[in-house]
Amino acid sequence: DGGITQSPKYLFRKEGQNVTLSCEQNLNHDAMYWYRQDPGQGLRLIYYSQIVNDFQKGDIAEGYSVSREKKESFPLTVTSAQKNPTAFYLCASKADGYTFGSGTRLTVV
Amino acid sequence: QKEVEQNSGPLSVPEGAIASLNCTYSDRGSQSFFWYRQYSGKSPELIMSIYSNGDKEDGRFTAQLNKASQYVSLLIRDSQPSDSATYLCAVPVRGNTPLVFGKGTRLSVIA
Numbered sequence A: 001d002g003g004i005t006q007s008p009k010y011l012f013r014k015e016g017q018n019v020t021l022s023c024e025q026n027l028n029h030d031a032m033y034w035y036r037q038d039p040g041q042g043l044r045l046i047y048y049s050q051i052v053n054d055f056q057k058g059d060i061a062e063g064y065s066v067s068r069e070k071k072e073s074f075p076l077t078v079t080s081a082q083k084n085p086t087a088f089y090l091c092a093s094k095a096d097g098y099t100f101g102s103g104t105r106l107t108v109v
Numbered sequence B: 001q002k003e004v005e006q007n008s009g010p011l012s013v014p015e016g017a018i019a020s021l022n023c024t025y026s027d028r029g030s031q032s033f034f035w036y037r038q039y040s041g042k043s044p045e046l047i048m049s050i051y052s053n054g055d056k057e058d059g060r061f062t063a064q065l066n067k068a069s070q071y072v073s074l075l076i077r078d079s080q081p082s083d084s085a086t087y088l089c090a091v092p093v094r095g096n097t098p099l100v101f102g103k104g105t106r107l108s109v110i111a
Helices: none
Strands: A002-007 A010-013 A020-026 A032-037 A045-051 A055-056 A065-066 A076-078 A087-095 A097-100 A104-108 B011-014 B019-026 B033-038 B046-052 B054-058 B061-064 B071-076 B085-091 B105-110
Touching: A002 A087, A010 A020, A020 A032, A020 A087, A020 A104, A045 A065, A097 B033, A097 B046, B011 B019, B019 B033, B019 B085, B019 B105, B033 B054, B033 B061, B033 B071, B046 B054, B046 B061, B071 B085
Parallel strands: A010 A104, B011 B105
Antiparallel strands: A002 A020, A020 A076, A032 A045, A032 A087, A045 A055, A065 A076, A087 A097, A087 A104, B019 B071, B033 B046, B033 B085, B054 B061, B061 B071, B085 B105
């Protein structure tokens, strides 16, 4: 089955801690994206990558970092510089429109 | 003007009625338009894409595009309680760039 796998489903972060969200796809798509969704809000773009070893900042990149060493993988690190990280994080890859993973819900404790 | 704008709702319709969801966008040069459905606590799923002016039908769903008015809509015929969800409109508003999403319209279908 082709698709996008995000892990973990739930993640808890302590103050000052960096955490990494995993996103893996077996759809052979070149472009991958990270969005953040806050309650009652639409999706806001964090980072995107259109090809291996290249990525671009989105609208709210501050406090986040990414890498794209393999076509299949696009992990997102939420750093301690991100002051309000509690949100639902969605990874997507591009076909006709986007295909989304099931998301990671991050909470600061 | 916001890049992609939707009424937040909630929009309530009785079961069996037609639900009409609307979206306006700012970039006159946009060429592709997408509607996603998102159930509470879940990720969005693509339900319709449209590229040309006019109507595109898929089962109970019809997308309507009017590029001159910068307006795209989604009609859901014979609405069912299972259609109750938030519907997101998405447009690449700056050329071949990532999709920009509206905040979504929450639809409630009352049995």
